[in-house]
Amino acid sequence: MNDYLHLLGLPFMQRALIAALFTGLAAPVVGTYLVQRRLSLMGDGVGHVAVTGVALGLLTGISPVWTAVLVSVLGAILIEVIRERGHANGDVALALLFYGGLAGGVLITGLAGQSGARLQTYLFGSITTMSVTDVLVTMALAGVVVLLGLGLAPQLFAVAQDQEFARVAGLNIRVYNVLVAVLAAVSVSVAMRTVGLLLVSALMVVPVATAQQLTRSFRGTLVAAMVLGTVAAVGGLLISAAAPDGTTVAPGPAIVLLALACFTVSWPVGIWLRSRQRLHRPFPVVSAGAHQVVEEGEHPHEHGADCGHVAVPHGDHVDYVHDGHRHAPHGRHYDEH
Amino acid sequence: MSAAPGSTGPVVELSGGAVAIAGRPILRGIDLTVPAGEFLALMGANGSGKSTLVRALTGLHPLAAGSLRLFGTPYDDFHDWRRVGYVPQRGSAASGVPASVWEVVASGRLTHRPLFRRLGRRDRAAITDALEVVGLADRAGDGVSTLSGGQQQRVLIARALAGEPELFFLDEPTAGVDLPNQHVLADSLATLSGRGATVVLVAHELGPMATLVDRAVVMRDGRITYDGPPLTHDQAHEPELSARVALAHVDDLDPGHHHDHETVARHDHAPHVASPLDRPAEEDR
Structure with a gap:
């Protein structure tokens, strides 16, 4: 136990905990809007595009976080444009970028003379190797995501709920659509070091899926998803740190599996709650009904x-x-x- | 910027309006003026262009020709969207994430709400009032997806209502709604109209709302074929809305097959292309 506490006190572990906290808080904010638009896999698509960004960073020597932010923002905007202009469904637009991003990333990593292992730290996360700068960047970007995601919640909610209504209400829906796409891209880059690009989407979507089993309101879903995301991110990291000597529990997958475990628990509860609600819903009042004694x-x-x-x-x-x-x-x- | 609230000038003025979707002319030569406080029913068969017309009036479809003024302001300069309420044609008010009835209605307050600002007391009062008008005050905390189709339609009306607009566009609010719910809808619209709002209602069938209508406009194949006092359902849906019906009410009718040849096309030696979407002849000279 003392060893465990000692481990938690080590600087690298402290940095990892802070990063997990901020990532867990920020990712579900964007995830809520993506799920609301029925674009749950958007995070995945953007994550794959970010692989190319990371590879460009490895090739040019620029910090991969920034190249990932840049490329994934461009990718996210492209997805929005294809969705709006190309008359393709959101999921087709995602699929197109999905493959392009991953293939480009692996190709460029090879060109850069980097090993696949180097790329893998970004694909599956390496939260315990974050530098102080990495943590500060994570905190700043996560802060921006939370601030915009919560501050503009009424507008983002209205646009995701009903675009035509939002447009007649005078909102510039393109700006808000692109904003969500950009926020998704930033969250992906933030969560890249924590859970990795291939698992990013899970931290964005699974807490929302868990929360909506139990909630009836949007605000409730958003807040519960943020809490669940934080619990999963910090909890998964603590579990992986508690692994006995000789076994390796990678933090990224531990975080995602903990989030999924929360969903597995809430799912039956949600089914039970909904069926209970159905049973107690008032019967319609019909005048002059025939009844028997x-x-x-x-x-x-x-x-x-x-x-x-x-x-x-x-x-x-x-x-x-x-x-x-x-x-x-x-x-x-x-x-x- | 625009006419002062309370002025009685026309609320909607569309002249020579045309809409093309993906290059295909859908609406041609639409002249429509709606005075303040009127309850206008826009009727016609499926595909007659009535929904397209309402979408053009709200700016969702750009006009290919003609000019649109809202509250006396040309559309391009019109930014006072809090004066306009829109109920889109939509079966459901639900989306991918649960949302309570109150939250959906509250989003109708957006036009009054600056960025990064919380809802004030007036906003909350307007939301509560809107819920009461549609008779859903007791369901405010329930998830929208647990409501029936007719109730969800009422939520969408309450959302438009919450913005306290002066002009309402309703796109087929009664489609797929059972009769008791249609009566509640009609009552809500009567309340609205009684408060002095201008209502433009798109409907295939008026049902219980027939008594509210001041004026009916019937569309057919992208044109207005009748504009005058309310019609019965059968009259409005007669295959060729005949001159007989229309003549009984108005003098300036458009007969069933009317061809636009008022302006004689100029003939020079170049082949002349005349389509409703061409610029007016004056501009060409």
């Missing part, structure tokens, strides 16, 4: 607040769902509704 002798049971039967509001009274029947108390007997 339940014979008194046939119904010895007395319905009430705690009788165990599902109580469903029905107009001005309550129906009790009872073996497929709907019983409404009426004087001393029950009506069958």
Whole structure:
């Protein structure tokens, strides 16, 4: 245990924890808007494009984070343009860039004379090797994403919810569409060192998928996704640090698997909540409905607040769902509704 | 910038309007003026161009020809979008992420809300009022996707309502909505109209809203074929909206097959191409 605490106190581990915290907070913010637009795989597409960016960094000697930001922003804008102009679906636009980005990245890495292992630190993350500068860049970029993602939430929500309405409301929807694309690209570059480019999308989307099992409002989903993302990122890192000597638990996959574990837990809860809600939804009030009276002798049971039967509001009274029947108390007997 | 609120000039003025989608002329020669406070029903068969016309009036489709003025301001200079409310033709108010009824309605307040600013007390009051008008105040906290189709349509109307606009465009709000919900919709629109709002309603069938309509415009094949007092459903959907029906109401009717030859085409030696999307002859000279 002391060893563990000692490990957590080491500077590289502290840097990693800070990076995980900021990444976990920022990625789901953009992820929420992407899921809302039904573009969950956008993060993946942009992540693949960023591979080319990283490779360009390796080739030119410029810091790969900045080349990744640049190339993935360009890629994200291109996806938006193809989506808007090319009449291709969002997913086709993504697929086109997906392959181009990955192939270009591997090709350029080879040209740069770099080994595949070097590229792999970006593909699957290497959170424990981050320098102080890396951490500062991560914090700054994550801060921008959170600030814009939350500050412009009403506008971004409206544009993602209903573009035509947003346009008639006087919003410049192209600006907001590109903004989301750029924020996605920045988040990808931020999360690149934490979970790696190939797993980036998971940190953006899985917390949102988990959150929406339990929430009913957009704001609730957004906040819960941010909390879940942070828990997964920091928790995954702590778990990987706790691995016994001799075994290697890579932080990136640990973070993603922890996020997926959260989803696995929330999923059945969500199913249960939704079915419960369905059962209790009020029955529609239909005037002059024919009903039959339940014979008194046939119904010895007395319905009430705690009788165990599902109580469903029905107009001005309550129906009790009872073996497929709907019983409404009426004087001393029950009506069958 | 624009006419002062409360002025009674026309709210929408479209003259010689034409819309082309991907190069194909869809609407031609549309002249439409809507005075303030009027309840206008835009009717016609599927594909007659009524939705396209409303989308052109809101600026969603650019005009290929003609000029559009909203509240007396030319469209290009018009930025006062808080005066316009739009209910798009949309089966559902749901998206990929859960959103509560209140949140969707609150997005209608955007036109009044500066960037990075929270909702004020007036905003909240307008949202609550809009929910009450459509009769969904008790469902404010529920997820939009748990509502029925008719209720979701009412959410979309409340969203437009929350912006407190003076001019409403509604694109087929009753499509696929059952009769009880259509009655609630009609009541909401009656409240709206009673407050002095101008309403442009696109509808295939008016149903319970028929009593609200001040004026009907019938479209056919991208042109206005009737403009006058409200029509019954059967009249509006007669295959060739005949002169008989139209004549009974107005003098300046467009008969069923009307061909635009008022301006004699200039004939010089170059082949002359005349299409509704050409610039007016005056500009060519």
